[in-house]
Structure formats: structure tokens, C-alpha cells
Amino acid sequence: MEDLKSKIELTNLKSSIVDQDVEFLIQAGYEKNFLGICIPPFWVKKAARDIGSRELRLITVVGFPFGFQRTESKIKEVELAVEDGVDEVDLVWSITAFKAGMNWPKIELAKAAQTCHKNGIPLKVIIETALLEDEEIKEASKICSDSGADFVKTSTGFSTRGASVRDIEIIKESIPSTVGIKASGGINNRDFAEELVKAGASRIGSSSAHKWL
Numbered sequence: 001m002e003d004l005k006s007k008i009e010l011t012n013l014k015s016s017i018v019d020q021d022v023e024f025l026i027q028a029g030y031e032k033n034f035l036g037i038c039i040p041p042f043w044v045k046k047a048a049r050d051i052g053s054r055e056l057r058l059i060t061v062v063g064f065p066f067g068f069q070r071t072e073s074k075i076k077e078v079e080l081a082v083e084d085g086v087d088e089v090d091l092v093w094s095i096t097a098f099k100a101g102m103n104w105p106k107i108e109l110a111k112a113a114q115t116c117h118k119n120g121i122p123l124k125v126i127i128e129t130a131l132l133e134d135e136e137i138k139e140a141s142k143i144c145s146d147s148g149a150d151f152v153k154t155s156t157g158f159s160t161r162g163a164s165v166r167d168i169e170i171i172k173e174s175i176p177s178t179v180g181i182k183a184s185g186g187i188n189n190r191d192f193a194e195e196l197v198k199a200g201a202s203r204i205g206s207s208s209a210h211k212w213l
Contacts, residue, residue, distance in 0.1 A: 004190070004193060004197065004204070005032060005033050005034055005035075005213055006033070006034075007035060007197060007202060007203050007204050008032075008034040008035055008193075008203075008204050008206060008209045009036050009037065009038045009057075009059055009182075009184075009203060009205045010025050010028060010029045010032075010034050010036070010037045010038070010206065010207070010209055010210060011025075011037070011038040011039075011157075011184070011205045011207045012025055012039060012207055013038065013039070013040060013061060013064065013065075013156075013157065013207075017039070019043070019046065022039055022043045022046060022047050022050070023050065025039065025047075026047060026050050026051055026056065029056050030054055032209070032210055032213060034056070034209065034210075035057055035203070036056055036057030036058060036059050036087065036088070037056065037057075037058065038059040038060065038061070038090065038205055039058075039059075039060060040060065040064075041060045041061065041062070041077060041081055044060050044081055044084040045084040045085060047085075048084060048085025048086070057088060058086050058087045058088070059087065059088040059089070059090060059124075060081050060086045060090070061090045061091070061092070061156075062074050062077040062078055062081065062089050062090070062091040062112075063091055063092040063093075063094075064090075064092050064126075064156060065092060065156040065157075065158040065159075066092065066096075067091075067092030067093050067095050067096070067126070067128070068095070068096045071104075071107075071108045071111060071112075074091060074108070074112060075111055075112060078091070078112060078115045078116060079115065082119045082121065086121065087121060088121055088122050088123075088124065089112075089116055089121060089122075089123055089124065090124040090125075090153055090205075091109075091112055091123060091124070091126065092125075092128070093105050093108065093109060093126065093127055093143075093144070094108055095127075095131060098136075098140065098143075099131075105140075105143055105147075106143050106146065106147050109123075109143065109144060109147035109148070109149055110147045113147055113149055114148070116150075117148070122150035123148070123150050123151070124151035124152070124180075124182050125144045125147075125149040125151070125152055125153060126153045126155065126184075127140040127141065127144065127153070127154070128154075128155060128156060128159050129154045129163070129164070129167040130155060130159040130160045130161045130162070130185075131159060131160075134170055137167060137170045137171060137174070138170055138173070138174040140152075141171045141174035141175050142174050144179070145174075145175040145179045149179065150179065150180060151179065151180040151181060151182050151202070151203065152171050152175060152179060152180075152182070153181075153182040153183075153203075153205070154167050154168070154171070154181075154182065154183050154184055154185060155183075155184050155185030155186075156185065157184060157185040157186070157205075157207075162184065162185020162186030163183040163184055163185050163186065163196060163201075165195050165196060165199045167183070168181055168199040168200045169199050169200065171200070172199065172200035180202040180203060181201045181203070182201065182202070182203035182204070182205055183201040183203070183204055184204070184205030184206070185205075187204055187205070187206040187208075187209075188206065188208045188212070189212050190212045190213060193209070
């Protein structure tokens, strides 16, 4: 799979990440011709400055890792990330509201999508598939696409498991072809990454891709 590198977002979302780690991600991402890097919001401004004009997309997370922040807080996070120079946002949706049977997740995601799109950046929504049954994954995926999300993303990497091929298959069956799928969490070898892409993933988030690609 020759174009696998073009789907990779090299990731470091550890709470202990420091400036040298950010610099490593940028250099590795650039040297490996990866699509981009995904880092915590705190380091976005530095990374944007260090990347400069190089072809490397800068992605950050919002509402991470549990998604239970108020919508107003998430929207503010998006706005600040945009100010700092981010290219894409991966937002953890309100799993707690979804599990409670509320309509609020759709409202929240619509607001987030509007904020992202008016600034010209795509929105990926992390639904945390580890916490959902198959039918819930279907419903969650539909909510994301109906709300204007550009991608449905499987995992934060901080739950009980990461992405699975079955997750990707269910998401793909549930959304239009115009909405992408990002697989993340526990992707630590090329064979698994290729399986996920074959199942329908259009993006791969991995903290170790520089070791196996």
C-alpha cells in the first residue's frame, strides 16, 4: 500500500510531552512524508511556528480525552487552536450526553462544525468506540455526519481499547462516502494499519508509525 504514509498522523498526546517531543514529531513527520502530526493544544503555537511553510498538517484535540466539558468550553478551545495556527481539529464528543439519551451531542457537534468550517478547517469527531455497542457506533456515526463532521474518529487512545477493523466497517456502513474515517488507538504495525485502511479508514493516527513505515 504505497500511499499509506499520506494517511498517517504521527501522534503524541501524552500528558508528559515536552518541547523536544514536538520537535521530534515535526522532523519525523517531515522526513517520512506523513500527512501530519497530532499534538496537545498547548504546543500548537510552537509547532505552527516550527513547521512554517513545510507540507505537514498540524492537528490538535479538543475536549480531550473524555468529552464531558461544556460545549462553550469546546468551542473556545477550537477558536484558540485556530488562532494558534492549527489545520485540523479532533474533538471528543459528549459521550456522557449520548449515553444519557440526550439530543445535545448533535447540537454540540453542529456548533463545532460551524466554528471549524467558517475558519476553513475540517472537524474530526472522536466517538470512543471502546465505550459503545455496535448499534451505538452506528447511531453515533450518523449523528456525526448529520451534524456536519468531516471525519468520524474511533478512539482517544486513553480508553479500554483502540481501533478495530470491525469499528471501521460499522462506521463505513453508517455514513456517506463524503465523510472520512480516522482510525486511532493501538495501531502499532503496518499490517494492522493496512487492514484498517482496507476496511475503510482514510486516516491513521499512530504514535509509533515512524518506527514501522
